[in-house]
Amino acid sequence: MIIKILRTSLLILVVTLAAAFLLPNLFNDREKKAFSDEYRLYSAKQLYNVRHLGDSATVLLSDFYNRGAIATRILGDHYRTQWATPVNLPVFEMDTIMGGLTFEEVGGGQQTFSVKLKNESERTYTLRSVNKDQSRALPVFLQYSFLRPLFRDQASALNPFGALVTERFEKALDILHTSPTMYFIPYDSTMTEVIQAQLSGRVMILEEEPDKSWTDSYNFNHPDDIISTKEVLTGAMNKSLVIDSLEYLKARLLDFTISDWDRHGGQYEWAVYHSETLPIARPIVMDRDMAFFKFDDGLLNQVALAINNKFQSFNAQYDDISGLIRNSKDIDRYILRNVSLDQFISQAEHVQNVLSDSVIDNAFRVYPESVYRQLGEKHVRILKERRAKLDSASVIFHTLINH
Structure with a gap:
């Protein structure tokens, strides 16, 4: 009897391992195509040679996220339709x-591919891929399991055009920020083979890389220096500079409005300005990949939210303020420790007043026309409802970081 039980258990284990690790690597032609550098380069050569293109090209960002009704019910609808909608983009x-x-140089984070560039004035820019490979967040051995396509699929929760809209709000609020522009990268035979292989056929966002090359630039209001979050915190602790905490709070309240839950020290550089006393550091906001995130519309995602509440969605209601500060709580507590509740409310009211109906209406018009027809009016409505509740959210924010 014991031997029979062991045999049965071993069979179950073998079948489970086969299902978890073998099947996803045998029946994955669609996934291979979507994430294959070779296929992307081949398609770009055949369809998007820069010599045969004008100033723009009609492309779709990815059809990998298209799913049937059952899969969508389990994994969430997210922004699948928008990822697979043809859009007209300027050619890089x-x-x-x-x-x-x-x-x-070529770089990037765990999930994003990027390239650093310079202009003739030695100012630094970054090209970042719009599509992400979420599977790279997994331990290496799990990247060969069923979790790989599952994690890759969840990039569909990202609004690929969110950073373009958010930049309009940052500009209206006078928040220092990078200025993203989305481009399609064609095949260009004048590029080196390495760059061709890495870039051709991608949709990418070009924006400033706010480092010391941007010192005294108009883009960031002529700073005397630009430093990292680590440097700014060290300087504040050493009392060699002061952080503009109200400016940081204003930026954080915009994060709440657009449901950007992924804010941490790496998402900012800091512009430093000399003054009669200590230098003043203001945040430069970057990396708006999670703006207008939509995650809570799948059964599996509800389970994930119960485990980790940081994946907050862009809904009319603020579902869980604690989730919106989960990645940033330590830096929030330090920078905002001396900011009063009245100041929190006052800054929230300022954001509410600046983000007028016309500012919101015009901001979402930067969506490609085909995407605006699908999402524009809905997102305008949601953002106006979140704006109306921002003062109440600021009170909760103050409470959470002071207890």
Whole structure:
């Protein structure tokens, strides 16, 4: 009897392992195509040679996220339709954009591919891929399991055009920020083979890389220096500079309005300005990948939210303020420790007043026309409802970081 039980258990284990690790790597042609550098390069050569394109190209960001009704019910609807909607984008022409750009180095985070560039004035820019490979967040051995396609699928919760809209709000609020522009990268035979293989056929966002090359630049209001979050916190602790806490609070309240839950020290650089007393540091906001995040519309996602509440969605209601500060609580507590509740409310009211109906209406018009028809009016309505509740959310925010 014991031997029979052991045999049965072993069989179950073998079948489970086969299902978890073997099947996802045998029946994955669609996934391979979507994330294959070779296929992307081949398609770009055949369809998108820069010599045969004009100033723009009609492309879709990814059809990998298309799912049937059952899968969508389990995994969430997210922004699947928008990822697979053809959009017209400007073609990236390195020799003319920003006065001409040259490649410096390839980089990127765990899930995002990026390239650093410089213009003739030695200002630094970054090209970041719009599509993400969420599976890279997994331990290496799990990247060969069923979790790989599952994690990759959840990039559909990202609004690929969110950063373009958010920049309009940052500008209205006078928040220092990078200025993203979305481009399609064609196949260009004048690029090196390495760069061709890495870039051709991608949709990417170009924006400033706010480092010391941008010192005294108009883009960031002529700072005397630009430093990292680690440097700014060290300087504040050493009392060699002061952080503009109200400016940081204003930026954080905008984060709440657009449901950008992924804010931490790496999402900011800091512009430093000399004054009669100590230098003053103001945040430069970057990396709006999670703006207008939509995650809570699948059965599996509800389970994930019960485990980790940080994946907050862009809904008319603020579902869980504690989730919106989960990644940033330590830095929030330090920078905002001396800001009163009245100041929290006052800054929230300021954001509410600046983000007028016309500012909101116009901001969402930066969506490609085909996407605006699908999402524009809905997102305008949601953001106005979140705006109306921002003062109440600021009170909860103050309470959470002071207890």
